[in-house]
Amino acid sequence: MDKLRVGVLGATGMVGQNYLRLLENHPWFEVAYVAASPKSAGKPYAEAVAGRWNLDKPIPEKVKGLMVEDASNIAAAKGKADFVFSALDLPTKDETKALELAYAKEGFPVFSNSSANRWTEDVPMLIPEINHGHLSLIESQKKNRGFSKGFVVVKPNCSLQSYITPIHALEQKGHKVELLVITTLQAVSGAGYPGVPSLDMVDNIVPYIGGEEIKTEKEPSKIFGKIAAGKCVPDESIKITSTCTRVPVVDGHTACVTMKFKGAKPSKEEIIKIWRDFKSAPKELKLTFAPERPIIYIEEENRPQPRKDRDSEKAMAVTCGRLRDCPVFDYRFVGLSHNTVRGAAGGGILNAELAYKKNLL
């Protein structure tokens, strides 16, 4: 079988680098096109990214020599890529939103990590373990916008991936949740490179990440939303409040979660069993990036920990621990996921794999 040719937009940034690393040796997809800002354009990838490659694996050999194109030049991608991953970070969100839609108009399926199109009504915000059914929005999107083959699919913010799948698993079994109070301890890779200055992260934490709390609180409502009349109608039945902090960890966002159910609460044993038994569409469809165990529960009282648990299931699992009674609400637990894999490039690839299996590529 010939592999599909992939383009990566924003290929020189942190998320773009992760796409290239994770797609090395992918069985269905092959990176064939890389694009970035005008100042990187015209250089071989290895040269364009010199001094900024920040991963603990080297630049994939096949990518080193690819000529970087200007991401704003959609024509250059024609005939070179069958679909694209967008890790674009243009000066304004409106520009990013418009450029992603323009790629779609030109016939490219776009799988985006950007927040620009997350609230576009006919764009699905996907976590395949939760709302794979939202892919049906693509048909409306194409119709609304006169797209032939192209479309835009987005993934949500990395901060919520550490708790949203465990919550979904409970709701799926009939245990409706009505309240979440969340504090996140987020890794520095989430801010890109150079990102957070080391003077802020040696003997320090920063209890603030610009724009992060509102995403953490609002995006679940769209993921849990219902598709009706070609739109996603957000489900706002879970009230969420959050504090997002930055800690000196390379990769892995930790979420400390306090929760309250709408009705009677399940027992701790039931919750753990539901998490461990959770069946996911990605696994059933045999997506290559699907975690064998989408939700892992660890009994040891001091886990999950970023360095020790973030890489579980090729960094695509959510690891939970410390489920315990709450003296005020129902339960508390700690969730963890790898922010640049599960929460960024790996999640984007999973979205593309889902579309591939559903014959949308």
Next chain:
Amino acid sequence: MDKLRVGVLGATGMVGQNYLRLLENHPWFEVAYVAASPKSAGKPYAEAVAGRWNLDKPIPEKVKGLMVEDASNIAAAKGKADFVFSALDLPTKDETKALELAYAKEGFPVFSNSSANRWTEDVPMLIPEINHGHLSLIESQKKNRGFSKGFVVVKPNCSLQSYITPIHALEQKGHKVELLVITTLQAVSGAGYPGVPSLDMVDNIVPYIGGEEIKTEKEPSKIFGKIAAGKCVPDESIKITSTCTRVPVVDGHTACVTMKFKGAKPSKEEIIKIWRDFKSAPKELKLTFAPERPIIYIEEENRPQPRKDRDSEKAMAVTCGRLRDCPVFDYRFVGLSHNTVRGAAGGGILNAELAYKKNLL
């Protein structure tokens, strides 16, 4: 004026070291006696603590040559100390509790950092800015137990000092609080030395501190309690739930706080004004360790931060920031205090200074 002679029990540990450092050049008190475990006993202090002195200031010259005594030998302290600070950490809490009471029985006022006597009914758990009136328990304690001059006063756990004074300030002005959801990001010095292994604190956080959450949730009720019939009756009107985590910070505990008032909520401006105007007994009594501003509010959106704010007001202030609306409850804010000063030795000294000014020493 002659200075009072101070004994420090548990003088070789982290809290004990901080007592010695902070008492250097104290205007009213002078360290005259140091005691620790039998294996340190009989050595000059500098020798007993060799390789374990962990502060960024050197051992005070006057203390270096003091002979370390066995803390279990109360007789040795007689005639050498007018009162003692207890940073004891005996194998069991019962032993610590008993030894502190035994010192009191032998005539020593004891100011303790240990958790052993925190729930002893006739022992006040003091934060002078909040419940200085609880000192009246000492009279009952003496009567109940037949103590002549001695007594025991304790301070609460370090984890709650980052938010409890700001909450008290609001309540004092009539804004009763009914709910607190708290996540702490605590410094490694809180675990003593050697304490937390570096393998747990490089590229990592640990979302668990043994026994810390229950203290964080329960101790405020005693601090806010009412004295009646020679006992402190806890005030359980504030419901508290917490998650306590360890982060790679040397000193300074951060608390992320979500709160709900019992009745109508004050405006943000009112809250900030109340905090900034907060008058404290320690300051009015001109205690030397009293912070000029007990509660500091910083407007910058990414503060407080441990490294930049923990030392404010000689490390005795609580610094707040990020007061913002909550989409679920009333407000959220971040509080910070220095755990080994405000939350440990400095807090203990403030307690002793209060007793001194009240003629209890």
Next chain:
Amino acid sequence: MDKLRVGVLGATGMVGQNYLRLLENHPWFEVAYVAASPKSAGKPYAEAVAGRWNLDKPIPEKVKGLMVEDASNIAAAKGKADFVFSALDLPTKDETKALELAYAKEGFPVFSNSSANRWTEDVPMLIPEINHGHLSLIESQKKNRGFSKGFVVVKPNCSLQSYITPIHALEQKGHKVELLVITTLQAVSGAGYPGVPSLDMVDNIVPYIGGEEIKTEKEPSKIFGKIAAGKCVPDESIKITSTCTRVPVVDGHTACVTMKFKGAKPSKEEIIKIWRDFKSAPKELKLTFAPERPIIYIEEENRPQPRKDRDSEKAMAVTCGRLRDCPVFDYRFVGLSHNTVRGAAGGGILNAELAYKKNLL
């Protein structure tokens, strides 16, 4: 082909854990026996190591249920292991030395990470890329000591693995080195768990590691030694002076090296070519742990860096960079290797693989 059954002595410590992790799915060897101190003995491995497993991969499934034996009970290993890896850390070196030799006497080939037998005259100290020929000492060792099938082979200290292979590569091509001035920046995993306290590694470095400098300076002489009359005669022609420091890095020892050649110095280009072309016995013998490129040279001026380069070639390579003229001697460069893989368990496995291919197991 049936796999050889491996025993790991000292299986619960940091090096032991790495052996278990690295041997998972090994094509020739299978962990069949684990032993540790008496207090771990009698428990399933997962229970014995609970709270101390520190790797970023979970405990291998096959090992979890193995019953931990008392390492001092050699008889227990009989019939269960074909050879053993020793990561023993008994109270004295003499005890470790004696126990390793006792295992050998009882018929077990022993591949040791301990320093106890490094200076035993008939015990080879092996880095297969450098002195695989020293394996011939085994025959003398068996004869001297009346061993039938057993023997002891050791590996050198982790601190020297970051520069010794590059030096060997140059010497092999006729460029004799006469002086090395070395400063190491060593990772905390080298001290085991709990190891270095976090209070020493947050906003700090420690310019001292007990016993490390003497090993760094002396062990190369044995590795470069000549076998004569059944002994290894150290080659002391390279003068080495070192300073060993501890830095807040999880894995990966960095060595800053200043060097002087005995005669005319090769050009920088020649040195880099020699390193890149270096052929190693492990690779030619197709040992599974042999790095494809034993020495990697990176051109970027700010490399090698521990987090980015330690995992190269499955963490078995030495990565060099910053080769530059020296205003006083000939050249300076920076070398890096993974201390718990290349410098510990991976190196031990490579030694065993070499013995296996030479039909010594």
Next chain:
Amino acid sequence: MDKLRVGVLGATGMVGQNYLRLLENHPWFEVAYVAASPKSAGKPYAEAVAGRWNLDKPIPEKVKGLMVEDASNIAAAKGKADFVFSALDLPTKDETKALELAYAKEGFPVFSNSSANRWTEDVPMLIPEINHGHLSLIESQKKNRGFSKGFVVVKPNCSLQSYITPIHALEQKGHKVELLVITTLQAVSGAGYPGVPSLDMVDNIVPYIGGEEIKTEKEPSKIFGKIAAGKCVPDESIKITSTCTRVPVVDGHTACVTMKFKGAKPSKEEIIKIWRDFKSAPKELKLTFAPERPIIYIEEENRPQPRKDRDSEKAMAVTCGRLRDCPVFDYRFVGLSHNTVRGAAGGGILNAELAYKKNLL
């Protein structure tokens, strides 16, 4: 006595911030003027530095409201400052060099931290403990350049302050040094803010600092130089080779030093005595920033350490330890100094205090 009015050029950067902090409450000097780049000009200082103030003490009250001027506008400083500290960091060194000399021409004594004028022949590069006599160059400088009251004095790079005073102390007592091999482990504050990205400093070190090694190796020759014919003639009798690395430490540069004497070597006891007895001109002149003990020697084998020793003597001392025999040369030791105080703003203030006492201001 009226205080002299001080201007700080480059006041918003890291070094500038340290000047403002350290000059708060200075007995002879008072900050009266702050200047920075055009984009800060015209704002009150507190506003210009918002989000960039990085010290663990707050902005001095008196400075908050000072209007920031454009540093290139020398006329603005007239009548407002009696002399200036330059922490300028213009796009090119030539621009900085020219601007500093232009300030001098306009009558301002300039005490600079920049490297721009370090090799200007008639500009003294001062460490008052070592070469206070070089102040005599000022007279030649004024004459050569037609300056009336103004002049330029510079301080050397921060990296060499951790070992150069101890070396000077030995030479002063007749023990000529001929070789130094140095590896530095430098703090992140040396790179300013934002400076080193946290992704390079969590679980990592960087064995490279651009331009640092050449300064470390060359600048001592000017400091140790002789004044002749109105110029400083460098003394190149000490051969120096260095490797400069960056480590995750906030403040405090550590230097690992290997040294060889020209003639017979003194004993260890002699060296330690020389260091401890070292008399310095700053102390004899009672300069307020003079350390009581310019060189501290610590006996504990694992010291000096940045966090524990950098603040000694108000962060103006050099702390040494680990003096030990060298198997190749004569001795090895570890030196430490506070890079933003001793190595930057504090050193600059000491230079100005020296000039003040010598009636040059």
